[in-house]
Amino acid sequence: MRLARTSAEIFVPDGLSVHKALARTTHMAVGAHQDDIEMMGVAGVLECLQHEDRWFAGVVATDGSGSPRDGLYRALSDEAMRLVRRREQRKAAVVGEYGVQVLLDHPSAATKDPSNAAVLNDLIALLDAARPEVLYTHNLADKHDTHVAVALRLIDALRSLPREVRPQRLLGCEVWRDLDWLIDADKVVLDVSAHENLQAALLGVFDSQIAGGKRYDLATLGRRRAHATFHATRATDTASGVSFAMDLTPLILDDAHDPLSFADEYVARFAADVHDRIDRLRRR
Ligand SMILES: [Zn+2]
Numbered sequence: 402m403r404l405a406r407t408s409a410e411i412f413v414p415d416g417l418s419v420h421k422a423l424a425r426t427t428h429m430a431v432g433a434h435q436d437d438i439e440m441m442g443v444a445g446v447l448e449c450l451q452h453e454d455r456w457f458a459g460v461v462a463t464d465g466s467g468s469p470r471d472g473l474y475r476a477l478s479d480e481a482m483r484l485v486r487r488r489e490q491r492k493a494a495v496v497g498e499y500g501v502q503v504l505l506d507h508p509s510a511a512t513k514d515p516s517n518a519a520v521l522n523d524l525i526a527l528l529d530a531a532r533p534e535v536l537y538t539h540n541l542a543d544k545h546d547t548h549v550a551v552a553l554r555l556i557d558a559l560r561s562l563p564r565e566v567r568p569q570r571l572l573g574c575e576v577w578r579d580l581d582w583l584i585d586a587d588k589v590v591l592d593v594s595a596h597e598n599l600q601a602a603l604l605g606v607f608d609s610q611i612a613g614g615k616r617y618d619l620a621t622l623g624r625r626r627a628h629a630t631f632h633a634t635r636a637t638d639t640a641s642g643v644s645f646a647m648d649l650t651p652l653i654l655d656d657a658h659d660p661l662s663f664a665d666e667y668v669a670r671f672a673a674d675v676h677d678r679i680d681r682l683r684r685r
Contacts, residue, residue, distance in 0.1 A: 402530060404505060405519035408464075410487065412502040414495045420530070422501040426458040429533035429568075431524065431555050432576075433512065433547040435465045435486040435504075436607040439493055440621045441574030442537040443600055444591035444644055446497045450599075456500030458531050461490055462520060462551045464506045472612040485609045492606040496599070503527060513550040520551075524558035533568050540573030540580060540647040541664040548577060552649075556660055559653045573647035579624055580645035581631065584674045587667055589646040590632065593625055597642060600625075 402411060402419055413422040428449050430442030438459045439446075449457040465486035466479040474485065487504055494502035511517045538555050539548035552573060559567050572589055580588065593600065604618035605611070611618055625642035632643055647667065652658050 402526060404523050404526070406506045408506045409523070410504040410506070412491050412494055412504070414499060414502070419501070422456075423458065423527070423530040425456040425500050426531035426533050427455045428535045428537075429458040429460065429531055430537040431460040431462065431551065433462050433509075433539065433545070433551040434468070435461050435490040436493075436604070436610055436617065437461070437539070437548070437576050439497070439603040439607070440576045440617065441539065441644070443603065444593050445535060445537050446499070446603065447593060447595050448535075449500070450498055450596065457497065458501045458503070458533065459490070459494060459499050460503045460505065460524075460527060462505050462507055462512050462554075463509045463547060467509060468610065469613045470609065471614050474609045474612060482609065489607045489609060493603050496602050496606060501531075509547050512547055512554060515553075520554050521558055521561075524555055525561055528558055528562060529566060532566050535570045535572070536568040537572050537574050537646070538649070539576060540578075541649070541660055542580070542647070542667065543577050545577040553660060556649070556652050560656045567653050569650075571649040571653050573649045575624070575645060579628070580647060581628065582671050583645065583647065583667060584670050587647070587670060588632075589648050591644040591646060592640045593642040593644050594629070594640045597622070600642070
């Protein structure tokens, strides 16, 4: 496996060869930063946990060097921070029993440059080697540029592969902006009630981010709990944790479908839902 950055790393927690570790993949998450996978792809981690025939692959696109820092980590240089974040991602891979963890180590700017082929080529090589059945990434309505850029690069990478090796399902998941606003018919509901303790551990290893002043661990678990209750207005809670996703699979079934108009359609259905309810209930 040749990746663009010489500093890229492929970490296999159980020591299998890289080739075999990638080839056993069934579920994969491609995120922009260290900790994004644990916030958005935990459904895949749980699907694979303790299953010999299912393996989770984590892929982080950027080097994580530019992240905010405080406390213990306040004085760290960008380079030292990059190493801390890598170490944290490897810890998560061990805790979550991932089949493989890939750190592509691209500068954030490279992922946001549509003309930069390095990120695209890395993703193509990984997808071809791993051939996941289910693929998790950022949703197209996320409000972090790097997240949306990574999702767009991933869609481009998938479209360059023959159809028979593309995943059966491509899901756009929640980090910076949740998907509660999707109309219910557009929501993919992922039950992540199981192993809440392990979910807490997966989020908790990213100490440099949490000590940086952001309780991503509590916020992410709180979001999952909130979705479980607020998803259905009438039914009683059947799950204690829910994540929502946007089904991006149509974009890899039809290469002509523009991701921009695809996202616009979700927003239009949300706008119509708000509009129609008020229109129906207002005094005339
Ligand atoms: Zn991120």
